[in-house]
Amino acid sequence: MTPEARLGELVRLRLGRHDTRRGFLKTALAGAAVASASTACDGAGVEKLLSKHYLKLTDEDKRKLFARIEAEVLARSGVRVTVGDPQPMAGVEFVHALDLSLCNGNRRCVEACARENNLPDDIRYLRVVEVDAGTLELANAEHAYDPELVPRSGKNYLPVQCQQCKKPPCVDACPVKATWVEPDGIVVVDYDWCIGCRYCQAACPYYARRFNFREPSIEPSRINPDQAYLSNRIRPAGVVEKCTYCLHRTRRGRYPACLEACPTGARKFGNINDENSEVRRMLERKRTYVLKEELGTVPRFFYFFG
Amino acid sequence: MVRFAVYVLRMIACAARGSRQYYLWLGTLLVFVAMGGVSYAHHLSDGLIVTNMTDHVSWGIGIANFVYFVGVAAGAAVLVVPAYAYHREDVKEIVLLGELLAVVAVLMCLLFIITDIGQPLKLWHLMPGIGKINLPSSLLAWDVVVFNGYLFLNLHIPGYLLYRRYLGEKPRPIAYLPFVFVSMIWAVTIHTVTAFLLAGLGSRHFWNTPILAPRFLISAGASAPALLILLFTAIRRYTKLDVKDSVFEYFKYVLRITMPINLFLLGCEVFHEFYTGALHSASAYYLYFGLHGHSMLTSFIWTAIAFNVTATAIFLLPKLRNNQKILFAGCGLTIVGIWIEKGMGLIFPGFIPNPLGEIVEYTPNAGEIIVSLGIVALGAFLFTIMAKVTIAIQTGELRLEQPVPTLQDDSTEAAGG
Numbered sequence: 001m002t003p004e005a006r007l008g009e010l011v012r013l014r015l016g017r018h019d020t021r022r023g024f025l026k027t028a029l030a031g032a033a034v035a036s037a038s039t040a041c042d043g044a045g046v047e048k049l050l051s052k053h054y055l056k057l058t059d060e061d062k063r064k065l066f067a068r069i070e071a072e073v074l075a076r077s078g079v080r081v082t083v084g085d086p087q088p089m090a091g092v093e094f095v096h097a098l099d100l101s102l103c104n105g106n107r108r109c110v111e112a113c114a115r116e117n118n119l120p121d122d123i124r125y126l127r128v129v130e131v132d133a134g135t136l137e138l139a140n141a142e143h144a145y146d147p148e149l150v151p152r153s154g155k156n157y158l159p160v161q162c163q164q165c166k167k168p169p170c171v172d173a174c175p176v177k178a179t180w181v182e183p184d185g186i187v188v189v190d191y192d193w194c195i196g197c198r199y200c201q202a203a204c205p206y207y208a209r210r211f212n213f214r215e216p217s218i219e220p221s222r223i224n225p226d227q228a229y230l231s232n233r234i235r236p237a238g239v240v241e242k243c244t245y246c247l248h249r250t251r252r253g254r255y256p257a258c259l260e261a262c263p264t265g266a267r268k269f270g271n272i273n274d275e276n277s278e279v280r281r282m283l284e285r286k287r288t289y290v291l292k293e294e295l296g297t298v299p300r301f302f303y304f305f306g
Numbered sequence: 307m308v309r310f311a312v313y314v315l316r317m318i319a320c321a322a323r324g325s326r327q328y329y330l331w332l333g334t335l336l337v338f339v340a341m342g343g344v345s346y347a348h349h350l351s352d353g354l355i356v357t358n359m360t361d362h363v364s365w366g367i368g369i370a371n372f373v374y375f376v377g378v379a380a381g382a383a384v385l386v387v388p389a390y391a392y393h394r395e396d397v398k399e400i401v402l403l404g405e406l407l408a409v410v411a412v413l414m415c416l417l418f419i420i421t422d423i424g425q426p427l428k429l430w431h432l433m434p435g436i437g438k439i440n441l442p443s444s445l446l447a448w449d450v451v452v453f454n455g456y457l458f459l460n461l462h463i464p465g466y467l468l469y470r471r472y473l474g475e476k477p478r479p480i481a482y483l484p485f486v487f488v489s490m491i492w493a494v495t496i497h498t499v500t501a502f503l504l505a506g507l508g509s510r511h512f513w514n515t516p517i518l519a520p521r522f523l524i525s526a527g528a529s530a531p532a533l534l535i536l537l538f539t540a541i542r543r544y545t546k547l548d549v550k551d552s553v554f555e556y557f558k559y560v561l562r563i564t565m566p567i568n569l570f571l572l573g574c575e576v577f578h579e580f581y582t583g584a585l586h587s588a589s590a591y592y593l594y595f596g597l598h599g600h601s602m603l604t605s606f607i608w609t610a611i612a613f614n615v616t617a618t619a620i621f622l623l624p625k626l627r628n629n630q631k632i633l634f635a636g637c638g639l640t641i642v643g644i645w646i647e648k649g650m651g652l653i654f655p656g657f658i659p660n661p662l663g664e665i666v667e668y669t670p671n672a673g674e675i676i677v678s679l680g681i682v683a684l685g686a687f688l689f690t691i692m693a694k695v696t697i698a699i700q701t702g703e704l705r706l707e708q709p710v711p712t713l714q715d716d717s718t719e720a721a722g723g
Contacts, residue, residue: 049427053438129662138663139585160662169508175446176431177438193438195431196424198364199446205509207661210361211424214353237353238424295508 053177054190054230062229069233073223081225083233086251088184094245095185095272096256097282098159099306102266105130105150105157112261113161116246117232118224120216125243126258127207128159159266161258162187162208162243163291163299170200170209179240185300186245188230194239201240205292209242245269272300282306309706313472320698321691327544328694335687342680345673346421354424357674362666363657367674368422370649371681374529375411375418376500377522377644379456381530382408383493384560390486396550400538402464402700406692407537408493409464412457414685421677445503452496459489468699473706497522504656512589512656515578521571525644527564531557532617532640535633547697558627565618565640572611572647592665593655600658602667606650613643 052061066083073081110126117125129141133154141158150157168187171179178193179200201209215237227233228248235241246256250269259267270277279302282288286304324332348356359366385404388394420426431437432450440447463482470477501519508514535557542549579590591597596604620626620636627633659665670678698704 053431127662137585138661139588139659141663143662143664172440172443173446173507175440175444175450177440178431193428193431194425195428197419197422197446198424199444199503201361201364202510202657203507205661207361207664211364212353213355213357213359236425240424292509 048192051192053193055180066229069229073234077218077220077223079220079223079225081223081227081233083227083229084248085229086248088182088186089251091273092271093185093273093300094164094250095270095279095283095300095302096164096245096259097268097279097286097288097302097304099266099268099282099286100136100156100158100303101305102264103128103157103159103262104264105145105147105155106263107147108261108263109159109258109267112257113243115222116224116249116257117243118216118218118222118227118234120218123210123212123216123241125208125210125241126159126161128157130155131158132156158303159258160206160208160291161301162245163206163297163301164243164245166298166300167296169203169205169295169297173199173203175199182230182247184247184251186247187242188244188247189239189241190230191233191235191239191241196238196240198240205295205297209240211240212237309473310469313469313706316704317695320695320704324694328690332687332690335683335690338683339680339687342677342683345676345680348673349421349677350426356671358668358671360666360668362660362664363654363668365422365653365657366668367649367670367678368418370653371678372415372418372422373500373522373653374645374648375414375685376497377526377529377648378533379408379411379415380493380497380523380526381533382411382460383490384527384530384534384557386486386490386493388556390483391490394556396552397556399700400547400549400553402467402696403538403541403693404534405460405464405489406696407534407689408460409457410685410689410692412453412460412496413688414681415453416457417681417684418678421681445499445506448499449496449503452492452499456489456492456496459485459492463489464696468696472699472704494523497526504652509661510589510656511586512593513652515575517571517574521568521575524564524568524571525647528561528568529641529644531560531564532637535637536641539634541693541697545694545697546701546703558621558633561621561636561640565614565621568644569614569618572614588659588663589655592658593651597659598665600665600667602669603650603655603658606646610643610646610651613639614647617643 051065057065062085066085069083070081073079105128107128110124110128113119113126114124119125127143128147129138129143130145130150130152131137131141133156136156136158138158142155145152145155164181164185164187166181166185168179168181171181171187174194175197176193176195178195179187179189181187196211198211201211212235216235218234223234224232226248231244231247246254246258250256255269256267259269268278268282270279272280272283274280282304283302286306288302288304290299290302357366382404385397385401389398389401420429423429432439432447439450441451442448463485466482467477498519501522504510504513505515505518535554538549538553541547576590576594579587580594588597592600593603593607595601617636617639620632620639627636654668658667695704
């Protein structure tokens with residue numbers, strides 16, 4: 001098979017698949033009468049409780065909202081941050097590819113991600129697990145290996161984070177549309193719209209979503225001031241968050257923090273629609289696979305052995 | 307309008323007056339409600355970090371109780387179907403209490419959800435129009451729809467019939483019968499949607515089974531009659547409502563069918579998990595035998611199985627089931643057995659191991675248990691006062707033409723619960 005044909009096949013199989021599983025629900029139930037009265041809240045008057053869904057915010061709303069968030073962080077931590085809202089670029093669809101023959105399990109990506117995304121100590125978006133050579137089965141993975149003693153012989157290392165699925169079960173699960181797929185393929189969460197039911201966590205096959213069981217506390221000196229509303233701004237308690245491919249960086253032409261921190265060069269990132277991008281070349285030339293392909297989630301995260 | 311306002315006031319007065327026993331019972335329940343409230347305030351102020359839930363096991367005892375009480379709510383159909391579809395007069399006399407039990411169970415379910423979520427004040431995001439309810443994709447959104455529908459149906463039907471009875475007027479069939487038949491189907495949908503909510507998750511192999519909805523319905527058909535036997539025995543003892551023996555015979559008959567089927571479906575599940583022995587069965591191995599040295603839930607599931615098998619034997623053997631004490635024990639074993647099956651036997655192991663194969667165990671801590679107890683106590687409180695008013699109207703004590711009793715009149719008796 002020529003590289004072109006193989007790529008075409010890959011894209012067709014994995015990224016261009018027709019709706020089946022959850023499309024079924026939509027078609028089967030289209031037109032069904034929908035009526036519901038739900039438990040009302042008594043938070044009237046409190047601006048925060050009445051804030052609108054991200055997709056309904058006007059430019060003026062955003063300006064005020066972001067200024068309010070910046071002022072809150074300043075008052076609480078004394079750190080001057082900027083909350084931006086970089087938009088997806090036309091024609092761009094981000095894909096991450098990871099070379100398992102290079103990854104040695106050092107977990108630099110995990111910590112870089114935490115610093116970049118303002119994560120408190122009990123939350124990590126990225127997990128690197130150790131598996132015996134000869135298998136990639138997660139059921140037998142070692143989660144508590146010591147990253148100072150890597151690489152151990154006879155072991156492979158498998159980093160897992162949000163796979164930015166094209167058919168994400170978490171997005172279907174969310175009862176209030178607080179999480180969705182952006183045009184560039186990134187699955188985002190509106191932290192101010194999330195009600196904290198955690199159904200998305202139950203739905204995610206990759207253990208990629210984290211819940212803020214408490215108000216996140218971050219050392220002021222460790223706060224990354226370069227923030228975006230849909231990515232690394234400091235989250236409230238009681239809501240879910242996850243990897244956003246560092247959209248505040250990648251939508252401005254930079255690499256995600258995990259990739260920059262990787263000392264082995266195992267990570268590749270870019271626009272799958274760009275014929276000259278590194279990820280596109282990897283998909284064309286390498287033997288790639290995705291995690292839990294059988295679940296039909298169609299990840300935008302590929303693994304390969306280089 | 308004035309007539310209706312007087313009716314409401316008289317109902318409140320009826321609920322507020324009772325024997326010392328009645329006050330003692332309600333007072334005890336309120337103590338539990340208050341304790342639950344204090345514990346929940348702790349959840350609210352410090353976050354759910356005060357619970358034992360983690361990102362690994364992100365739903366705990368609250369959701370487990372939610373699933374169990376959905377079964378109680380759906381179980382009202384055990385009374386509604388024979389009363390209205392088959393015109394059993396003995397069941398018809400008590401069916402309103404069954405519908406009110408469904409109302410209370412649904413309210414408890416909603417409370418289990420509200421106390422479990424991270425941002426309860428943002429629940430308005432679920433409201434169509436001003437919020438953004440995710441229909442038709444999200445099964446949790448569907449659950450909100452069917453629960454509110456079921457709540458409305460079960461408030462309307464007994465509400466209408468009781469008001470007519472109070473007025474001394476015959477109810478008009480068109481005003482309630484269509485709702486009755488809708489509610490029969492609706493009882494099935496609330497448990498089915500709740501099962502689909504779990505069974506629809508492809509990555510949770512333990513839940514991703516087509517017999518989850520049938521299992522839920524059958525176990526509801528077992529736990530509801532067991533609960534109703536105990537409940538109506540108490541009502542017969544403490545109130546003037548005449549509950550016929552034939553009703554209890556009917557409950558026992560239902561249990562003779564549902565309990566063995568419940569065990570059979572469990573057996574189907576166990577066969578499916580263990581005969582194939584795939585890695586997908588890790589949760590089942592963890593639950594029944596423990597996995598990699600972790601076995602926090604094994605004693606619970608074997609207890610549940612022992613309880614359910616013993617109860618089934620009791621209901622099947624005439625000598626045992628016709629002895630009242632043994633029958634009550636069987637009902638108790640059924641209620642506890644099925645409750646364990648839903649929480650420790652279904653919700654928790656579904657999260658263990660996590661999708662990346664890591665094992666983090668969960669049992670609820672004291673705070674979580676107290677919140678749950680508070681909700682159950684609130685349910686019992688509401689059911690007691692609703693049952694008291696209902697029985698007063700049904701026995702003719704509370705009627706339009708009846709003089710309003712004065713405060714000195716101490717004839718009312720307590721309702722049990």
